[in-house]
Amino acid sequence: MKPLVTPPEVLDTAFSPYEQADSRILNDSRIEAIQLKFLAPVFGKLYPALCEGRYPEFTETYVKPALAYFVKYALIPELTARTANIGVLRNIPPNGKPATAEEIALLRRETRNTARSLLNKALGYLQENRASFPEYVPDEHPRSRRSIQGGIIL
Numbered sequence: 001m002k003p004l005v006t007p008p009e010v011l012d013t014a015f016s017p018y019e020q021a022d023s024r025i026l027n028d029s030r031i032e033a034i035q036l037k038f039l040a041p042v043f044g045k046l047y048p049a050l051c052e053g054r055y056p057e058f059t060e061t062y063v064k065p066a067l068a069y070f071v072k073y074a075l076i077p078e079l080t081a082r083t084a085n086i087g088v089l090r091n092i093p094p095n096g097k098p099a100t101a102e103e104i105a106l107l108r109r110e111t112r113n114t115a116r117s118l119l120n121k122a123l124g125y126l127q128e129n130r131a132s133f134p135e136y137v138p139d140e141h142p143r144s145r146r147s148i149q150g151g152i153i154l
Contacts, residue, residue: 001051003031004039005064005071013068014111025078031071038070039063042119046126046136055133062122069115076108 005013007026015021040047050059080099081090092098099107126136 001032001035001048002053003028004035004050004059005031005067007031009064010068010071013065014072014114021075021079025075026071030074031067034071034074035067037074038115038119039067042123044135044137046133049135058122058125058133062118062125066115066118066122069111069118073108073111073115076104076111080104 007023010026010031011021011023035047035051039050043050049055050063053059081088090098123138126133127138130136130138
């Protein structure tokens with residue numbers, strides 16, 4: 001399947017101009033794996049239609065922004081450390097010091113929250129326009145089978 005977002009789109013959408021991220025760390029198979037993990041279960045039968053390009057306006061407006069932030073979320077650990085032939089190495093920036101584990105966790109959490117908010121916006125649009133998306137069955141995705149009240153999963 002073709003990725004729904006390109007590496008430059010991820011960098012333009014989810015990374016600020018001050019964040020130095022190289023598009024070479026992204027490739028189609030990595031983006032596809034992230035799509036399968038975060039989008040396929042939620043969109044269900046609509047997911048293949050999105051990958052086939054059937055709903056370009058919806059994909060451009062709603063899916064790509066959410067996916068870009070899910071890609072960033074998934075990449076943060078690799079941006080923090082990398083593997084080499086001598087083991088796992090910490091990425092140390094030339095003009096700063098590495099973030100602490102707490103700072104990295106906070107950045108990941110905020111990035112995931114942004115991704116989820118954008119995905120919820122997409123799901124809301126689908127709910128309001130069900131007739132335009134016959135493949136989408138709202139009761140099939142995992143979020144429809146649970147609710148969270150006061151931080152407790154019911």
